[in-house]
Amino acid sequence: MPFTPKRTVKSPAKLDLTAATLAHVPSFDGLGWADKARAAARARVAEMGMPLGRDEYWKYTDTKPFTNVDPDHTGAIAATDVFGASGAVTITITNGKVQGELPVVDGLDIQCLSAAADAEIHWAQDTFGVLEAAGQNNVERPLAALTTALATEGILIHATKDVTQPVRIVYTTDGGQANVHHVIKVAPKAGVTILEEGLAGARASTNMEVAVADGARFDHLRVLPLDAERTLSNHCFANLGAQSTFRSFTLTPGGQMTRNEAVIDINGDDATAHIAGACLGDGAFHHDDTVFITHDAVNCESRQVFKKVLRNGATGVFQGKILVQPDAQKTDGYQISQSLLLDDDSQFLAKPELEIYADDVACSHGSTSGAIDEDALFYLRSRGVPHAHAIDLLTLSFMAEAIEEIADDALAETVLAFLTETLEVRRA
Amino acid sequence: MKEDTMLKIENLHVQLEEEDKVILKGVNLELEAGKVHAIMGPNGSGKSTLSYVLSGKDGYEVTDGSAALDGEDILEMEPEERAAAGLFLAFQYPVEIPGVGNMTFLRTAVNAQRKLRGEDEMSAGDFLKLVRAKAKDLKIDADMLKRPVNVGFSGGEKKRNEILQMAMLEPKMCILDETDSGLDVDAMKLVAQGVNALRSPERTFLVITHYQRLLDHIKPDVVHIMADGKIIKSGGPELAIEVENNGYADLLGEVA
Ligand SMILES: Nc1ncnc2c1ncn2[C@@H]1O[C@H](COP(=O)(O)OP(=O)(O)OP(=O)(O)O)[C@@H](O)[C@H]1O
Ligand SMILES: [Mg+2]
Numbered sequence: 244m245p246f247t248p249k250r251t252v253k254s255p256a257k258l259d260l261t262a263a264t265l266a267h268v269p270s271f272d273g274l275g276w277a278d279k280a281r282a283a284a285r286a287r288v289a290e291m292g293m294p295l296g297r298d299e300y301w302k303y304t305d306t307k308p309f310t311n312v313d314p315d316h317t318g319a320i321a322a323t324d325v326f327g328a329s330g331a332v333t334i335t336i337t338n339g340k341v342q343g344e345l346p347v348v349d350g351l352d353i354q355c356l357s358a359a360a361d362a363e364i365h366w367a368q369d370t371f372g373v374l375e376a377a378g379q380n381n382v383e384r385p386l387a388a389l390t391t392a393l394a395t396e397g398i399l400i401h402a403t404k405d406v407t408q409p410v411r412i413v414y415t416t417d418g419g420q421a422n423v424h425h426v427i428k429v430a431p432k433a434g435v436t437i438l439e440e441g442l443a444g445a446r447a448s449t450n451m452e453v454a455v456a457d458g459a460r461f462d463h464l465r466v467l468p469l470d471a472e473r474t475l476s477n478h479c480f481a482n483l484g485a486q487s488t489f490r491s492f493t494l495t496p497g498g499q500m501t502r503n504e505a506v507i508d509i510n511g512d513d514a515t516a517h518i519a520g521a522c523l524g525d526g527a528f529h530h531d532d533t534v535f536i537t538h539d540a541v542n543c544e545s546r547q548v549f550k551k552v553l554r555n556g557a558t559g560v561f562q563g564k565i566l567v568q569p570d571a572q573k574t575d576g577y578q579i580s581q582s583l584l585l586d587d588d589s590q591f592l593a594k595p596e597l598e599i600y601a602d603d604v605a606c607s608h609g610s611t612s613g614a615i616d617e618d619a620l621f622y623l624r625s626r627g628v629p630h631a632h633a634i635d636l637l638t639l640s641f642m643a644e645a646i647e648e649i650a651d652d653a654l655a656e657t658v659l660a661f662l663t664e665t666l667e668v669r670r671a
Numbered sequence: 672m673k674e675d676t677m678l679k680i681e682n683l684h685v686q687l688e689e690e691d692k693v694i695l696k697g698v699n700l701e702l703e704a705g706k707v708h709a710i711m712g713p714n715g716s717g718k719s720t721l722s723y724v725l726s727g728k729d730g731y732e733v734t735d736g737s738a739a740l741d742g743e744d745i746l747e748m749e750p751e752e753r754a755a756a757g758l759f760l761a762f763q764y765p766v767e768i769p770g771v772g773n774m775t776f777l778r779t780a781v782n783a784q785r786k787l788r789g790e791d792e793m794s795a796g797d798f799l800k801l802v803r804a805k806a807k808d809l810k811i812d813a814d815m816l817k818r819p820v821n822v823g824f825s826g827g828e829k830k831r832n833e834i835l836q837m838a839m840l841e842p843k844m845c846i847l848d849e850t851d852s853g854l855d856v857d858a859m860k861l862v863a864q865g866v867n868a869l870r871s872p873e874r875t876f877l878v879i880t881h882y883q884r885l886l887d888h889i890k891p892d893v894v895h896i897m898a899d900g901k902i903i904k905s906g907g908p909e910l911a912i913e914v915e916n917n918g919y920a921d922l923l924g925e926v927a
Binding site: 616617618619621622623624625626627628629630632633636637639640641642643644 | 726727728729749750751753754755759760762765766767768769770771776779780781783784787819836840
């Protein structure tokens, strides 16, 4: 019995919320390529309906912060400078608008959505809204469709060579709602590294569609800001060609409400997809990683590594799925989601899923919640490391497996240094 | 208290917090500065428990008695305060800490102790020079310094790593809990050399061991026998030889 797509119940409450939401969405009657895609996305929202707590994919996370028609998130988000010294070219998006000239890099065509959208045709149009729409097949993700419809800004990158110099996207905001939609197309044998930091809005919704062609490479690193007062919904939709590699890592050092979704379709043989995340949750913190990886080709590898350290009543959620289609023989799928609970008030809710229709596969998954290892804590303290510092060292120890997923050693060091400093500041 | 007493343990009674089991039943020990004391005793007699209670591990309740380091009561201190005051325990079973580099760990410990004592941090350069020199003496290579703390170390490597930490932290009261177990002959010599290099008039060692072999290399001034939570006999180095030759039966019989 093959995989059956999940459809939500279109209850009256859902229809009401959807109508109220769509009242704020224009009808997009422009003739440009982007407006056509937006009109289609609007229609998807109307058809799927906005998410409600009763939906299967929203069991553990409150939908209201994301779907509230009149959000009261108005605070500015403090800017960070994590990747400033990485040698990357930088693009700044302030209050949802790209600032200044876009960088020129050999092997990369870098454009912004606001300028490119009015053209009649564009190289991004076979991807923009297309991967998102395809990602709705297995599980409905109406927030992503809404973002496609609403986003007026984003970065469009077409990589035609393997470019090691990273492209860094820095977000700053004075608050309010922001919708951003990026498209990354990586041509055969080309490569690109994307670094993201900051947040587009106090309530931000970001889509990133990534088309990785045969033999191509996509590396993605994201550090979200510390500010508690914000709501963030991220969607990444990726499509992988033969012998391509996809790697994405997200560090969430704080924040109130975060949902990171990733939908990765492995369509070419011998491809690799790694997605990892580490988060530090404190108090009114809710962090949800929802991942859906589909293996639809032979001899591919996927890894999901998520680590959450939670205290003072923070909540962590993980919903991770590996779907192996009938022809995806020799699949190697690995999934681990773990939480370190620093007190009894914090909680971790995990729903790991394997659904396998091929017979020659090796898939494993594990999910654990644990407390601090008292023996290790005593060992550190007996060497003179004070209690709070020892807990932080064990926090870093716990997160190490996720950080090791960052392929580039220098960037991994940068993330580790930022995390160490964040812990130091929190301790002081 | 004598002028040069380093560690004074009086009538120490300890039981487990979780269950009603009494482990130490009135331990008395007085260790002078500059001296090496050894404790031997049958399995389960309470040697490791004594070392844990002195260094502040949770799970034990002191129901009576006292322990003072250099005249200062340590039993109310946090483990890190005891370390900063100069107490060091080389663990019988060193703990593995994945994801934290051995070097990072050592540097954090050295600087944390300095901070607790109100001293300046050691510069990265000075630290590196010092740790390299001390590691070389113990034949600990650069790779072991980089690897996560004790992860994948052999039993002997873990014990050498304990001695490296001791050499870096320069405590005045060193407790070694079966540091000789799991060591091959050459490693035991290395460890003994490491310990002997640290011997000084201001530093005291309490060496817990089952074997005379270690005491051939680290010559003790006093040997104590612990049985059933008490020190039942103390004497010179010849006491260790007696144990090696005859076991504990005679000694236990004498007391009974
Ligand atoms: N946390 C604990 N829970 C239960 N029993 C304990 C605990 N700690 C110590 N004990 C018991 O207390 C006694 C003393 O143990 P301890 O480890 O101190 O002995 P030891 O003299 O170091 O023995 P060995 O020579 O085997 O290392 C043993 O009977 C042991 O089982
Ligand atoms: Mg013992």
